[in-house]
Each structure stands twice: as C-alpha cells, then as structure tokens.
Amino acid sequence: MTQRRTDGESAGTRDVFAALANPARRQVLMALREGPLTASALGAGLALSRPAVSEHLALLRAVGLVQAKKRGRERLYHLDPRPLTEVGAWLNVMLAYWTQRVRDLDPAL
Numbered sequence: 001m002t003q004r005r006t007d008g009e010s011a012g013t014r015d016v017f018a019a020l021a022n023p024a025r026r027q028v029l030m031a032l033r034e035g036p037l038t039a040s041a042l043g044a045g046l047a048l049s050r051p052a053v054s055e056h057l058a059l060l061r062a063v064g065l066v067q068a069k070k071r072g073r074e075r076l077y078h079l080d081p082r083p084l085t086e087v088g089a090w091l092n093v094m095l096a097y098w099t100q101r102v103r104d105l106d107p108a109l
Contacts, residue, residue, distance in 0.1 A: 012063070012064075012083065012086065013086045013087055013090060015062075015063045016063050016064075016065065016083045016084065016086070016087050017087065018063075019059055019060055019063045019065060020087075022056070024046070024048060024052065024056055025056045025059065025060055027046050027048075028042055028046065028053070028056050028057065028060060028066075029060070029065060029066075029079060031045055031046060032066065032077060032078060032079040033079055035078070036069075036076045036077060036078040037076070037077055037078075038071075038074045038075065038076060038077070039053045039054055039057060039074075039075065039077065040074070042057075042077070057077055063083060064080060064082065064083045065079065065080060065081075065083055065084070066078070066079060066080060067080045
C-alpha cells in the first residue's frame, strides 16, 4: 500500500521522481521504449559499464518502471510505464496551475 500525503503525492510517486532524476536512468528507459533488451545490450548502446547498468536497472525495477524476464542465462528487461501514470497526473495538475498563472498575468502585461 502506498502512503498518501495531503498534497496528492504518494511515496511511490516520490520514488519514481527520484529514479527519473538520474540522466542515465532516463537513458535506460528511453532505450527500453524500443523494446526489451538485456543489460549487456543496454550497456553497449548507452556507453555504460555492465555494473552501472545493473545498478540502474535494480533501482528502476524497485520502483516498478522496469520488469525483467529470465531468458536462458540472461534477463530481458522491458519498460513498464504504469508508475508514470501517477507522475503524469501530478505533472498535469502543475501544468494547469502554471497555465492559469500565465493567463492571470496576461491582462497586466
């Protein structure tokens, strides 16, 4: 169960934002948009070491943004965008707020 705060942000959302804060993890997610990849393929495509890729994948798996399936001796990683739904909802609230603030400034300008 995710813990809710009065500002509408859950602990899970904070974890996803923290995961997305790292540029290398964003690169991993962007690469996985094209389809499932192994850690080796991700490392080669992103110029990251295998240990670095493994560390980023572990964190992305922990927050639910990446899922893994065993394929022989390797794991195949794929993007799971479901945790981004709550983040997207939060971003839409903020976008609406700032859009209204700009509209309110328009008559003064």
